[in-house]
Amino acid sequence: xxxxxxxxxxxxxxxxxxxxxxxxLERIGDLVREAAPAHRYAIITDSHVGPIYASRVASxxxxxxxxxxxxxxxxxHKTRDTWASLTDRLLVSGCGRDTTIxxxxxxxxxxxxxxxxxxxxxxxxxxxxxxSLLAMIDASVGGKTGVDTAAGKNxxxxxxxxxxxxxxxxxxxxxxxxxxxxxxxxxxxxxVIADSEYFDRVVAVASSLATIEVVGPAxxxxxxxxxxxxxxIVTRDERESGVRKTLNFGHTLGHAVELCSNYELLHGNAVAxxxxxxxxxxxxxxxxxxxxTARICDAVRSAGLPDSRPLPMSVERIIAATRAxxxxxxxxTEYALPARVGAMAGGDRxxxxxxxxxxLRGVLG
Ligand SMILES: NC(=O)c1ccc[n+]([C@@H]2O[C@H](COP(=O)([O-])OP(=O)(O)OC[C@H]3O[C@@H](n4cnc5c(N)ncnc54)[C@H](O)[C@@H]3O)[C@@H](O)[C@H]2O)c1
Ligand SMILES: [Zn+2]
Numbered sequence: 001x002x003x004x005x006x007x008x009x010x011x012x013x014x015x016x017x018x019x020x021x022x023x024x025l026e027r028i029g030d031l032v033r034e035a036a037p038a039h040r041y042a043i044i045t046d047s048h049v050g051p052i053y054a055s056r057v058a059s060x061x062x063x064x065x066x067x068x069x070x071x072x073x074x075x076x077h078k079t080r081d082t083w084a085s086l087t088d089r090l091l092v093s094g095c096g097r098d099t100t101i102x103x104x105x106x107x108x109x110x111x112x113x114x115x116x117x118x119x120x121x122x123x124x125x126x127x128x129x130x131x132s133l134l135a136m137i138d139a140s141v142g143g144k145t146g147v148d149t150a151a152g153k154n155x156x157x158x159x160x161x162x163x164x165x166x167x168x169x170x171x172x173x174x175x176x177x178x179x180x181x182x183x184x185x186x187x188x189x190x191x192v193i194a195d196s197e198y199f200d201r202v203v204a205v206a207s208s209l210a211t212i213e214v215v216g217p218a219x220x221x222x223x224x225x226x227x228x229x230x231x232x233i234v235t236r237d238e239r240e241s242g243v244r245k246t247l248n249f250g251h252t253l254g255h256a257v258e259l260c261s262n263y264e265l266l267h268g269n270a271v272a273x274x275x276x277x278x279x280x281x282x283x284x285x286x287x288x289x290x291x292x293t294a295r296i297c298d299a300v301r302s303a304g305l306p307d308s309r310p311l312p313m314s315v316e317r318i319i320a321a322t323r324a325x326x327x328x329x330x331x332x333t334e335y336a337l338p339a340r341v342g343a344m345a346g347g348d349r350x351x352x353x354x355x356x357x358x359x360l361r362g363v364l365g
Pocket of ligand 1: 078106
């Protein structure tokens with residue numbers, strides 16, 4: 001069990017430490033140098049986060065402005081093109097195997113910079129400095145990196161664990177409210193997967209999100225508990241051959257609606273929609289307790305997140321998009337489904353359940 005301290009919490013995975021602390025950026029230089037000593041540090045960030053935080057991080061690790069690499073913000077840029085341009089720019093600036101990459105941004109930057117780190121010079125170390133709620137509680141932990149393709153999300157990527165994760169709650173003060181809400185979707189997911197009591201606490205935070213103190217105890221406990229749940233699962237199953245599949249709850253349909261919206265729907269909003277439909281699916285096929293969907297739907301609404309597909313989006317398009325999912329097999333797609341809030345269905349019999357497209361039509365229709 002991890003230690004709880006009043007102002008900060010550390011979660012130690014077998015290979016790396018996750019520091020969760022208001023003001024952690026103040027000592028980012030020491031944290032990064034300790035976890036990943038390097039000749040040179042390259043900072044990958046985006047056009048929203050870079051102007052606010054990159055120079056602070058750069059001076060702490062004694063990086064110059066020519067090793068701050070800024071990409072346009074947004075999911076539409078999590079592509080092979082951006083990956084190619086970043087690796088070219090690293091080479092032009094003289095970065096080599098002795099470079100450590102710092103991913104400073106939301107989940108898009110984390111996935112992208114992690115994939116650059118996984119592939120540049122056949123792999124260099126990287127440190128995750130997540131700046132969105134979603135990246136803090138989910139994307140920065142677990143070592144999944146990658147980019148999207150026209151066929152679907154995250155279809156090209158690699159497992160590459162960070163050397164450390166540094167989450168400074170203070171940076172959430174500049175996160176736009178819609179992205180704070182989007183992050184709550186992953187917290188709701190963690191509650192559904194592993195902890196019903198935590199689920200209720202997430203709903204309480206969600207209901208007061210507009211006025212919440214981002215460096216206060218409620219947010220600290222939310223970030224810490226979510227990371228603890230995610231860290232526990234990925235430590236038990238790093239490569240997703242078993243229990244890690246449960247983290248895909250809400251994501252098979254979520255990724256499909258996200259793709260169908262041309263990434264206009266935020267990832268968290270798409271996951272919220274996905275969780276509502278997937279729990280309905282679980283009730284319909286009899287693996288979930290009655291009332292599970294209603295509870296999840298209420299939680300999603302309390303966070304101000306959408307609970308159904310945008311109406312112009314056709315059921316058939318969504319179903320076609322699920323076929324691109326990594327979990328698709330001939331004629332049916334595999335889903336991680338809840339048994340109730342706090343526990344997933346399957347267990348030793350396998351954590352993903354094949355669902356036919358006809359069943360899907362029934363739920364989405
Ligand atoms: N690797 C994983 O295990 C994993 C898990 C969950 C999600 N993801 C990925 O994460 C991505 C979604 O992440 P996201 O929701 O963080 O999106 P994002 O990276 O696009 O960030 C959301 C927006 O907020 C801005 N932003 C971030 N932090 C800010 C701050 N502190 N102040 C001001 N603006 C800030 C960003 O510039 C962006 O415009 C998706 O691509 C998803 O696939 C990956
Ligand atoms: Zn997600």
